[in-house]
Amino acid sequence: xxxxxxxxxxxxxxxxxxxxxxxxxxxxxxxxxxxxxxxxxxxxxxxxxxxxxxxxxxxxxxxxxxxxxxxxxxxxxxxxxxxxxxxxxxxxxxxxxxxxxxxxxxxxxxxxxxxxxxxxxxxxxxxxxxxxxxxxxxxxxx
Numbered sequence: 001x002x003x004x005x006x007x008x009x010x011x012x013x014x015x016x017x018x019x020x021x022x023x024x025x026x027x028x029x030x031x032x033x034x035x036x037x038x039x040x041x042x043x044x045x046x047x048x049x050x051x052x053x054x055x056x057x058x059x060x061x062x063x064x065x066x067x068x069x070x071x072x073x074x075x076x077x078x079x080x081x082x083x084x085x086x087x088x089x090x091x092x093x094x095x096x097x098x099x100x101x102x103x104x105x106x107x108x109x110x111x112x113x114x115x116x117x118x119x120x121x122x123x124x125x126x127x128x129x130x131x132x133x134x135x136x137x138x139x140x141x142x
Contacts, residue, residue, distance in 0.1 A: 034140065035061035041074045042066065042115075044137075048081040051132035059127055062137040072116050075100075075139070079109040079129060086111055087128040094124050099141065117141050 042064060050056030059077075066073050077091060085108035093100055099119060103112040120141045126134040 032063065034063040034065040036065045036067070037073060037075075038067060038070055039073070041076055044075060044077045046077055046079045046081075046127055046129065048079065048084045048129055048132060051084070051129065054133055055135075057127060057129055057132060057135040059135055059137040063140070064138070065140045065142055066115055066117065068117050068120060068141055072114055074103070075113050075115055077111045077127065084132070085109050085130050087130045087132075090128045092126050092128065094126060094136070097123055099123065100125075115139070115141070 044064065045060045047058045047060070048056065049058065064075070077086075079085065091100075091102070091111050091113060099116050100123070101114045101116065103114060106112060123139045123141070124136050125139065126136050128134045
């Protein structure tokens with residue numbers, strides 16, 4: 001091979017890395033109407049139908065809106081399908097966000113976070129169930 005060929009191979013490999021990084025950070029926009037949570041605790045149910053399939057985990061509500069004027073809120077995720085637990089760091093925001101702080105304690109199938117509502121905006125996050133393909137729902141502070 002000519003040295004020029006190595007440059008093309010290197011460029012193709014780097015392009016592949018860039019495409020992979022973009023695919024990992026891509027999020028599906030929320031569908032359907034949002035669920036507004038005015039209460040102090042906002043409950044989100046996580047259901048596992050097919051752990052190894054994309055779309056095999058559902059989150060209800062998938063699009064949660066929390067009004068800014070009502071003070072901080074606790075968001076409580078619970079895996080309702082028996083036998084499943086959250087992976088380490090089971091709820092992670094992309095990009096990481098200072099609005100949300102995980103609260104300690106609780107069983108392995110539940111995670112609670114405080115939404116301090118420091119800023120308005122749309123916040124995508126991943127739900128990571130142990131050994132499953134993650135799902136990426138959506139929270140909006142308005």
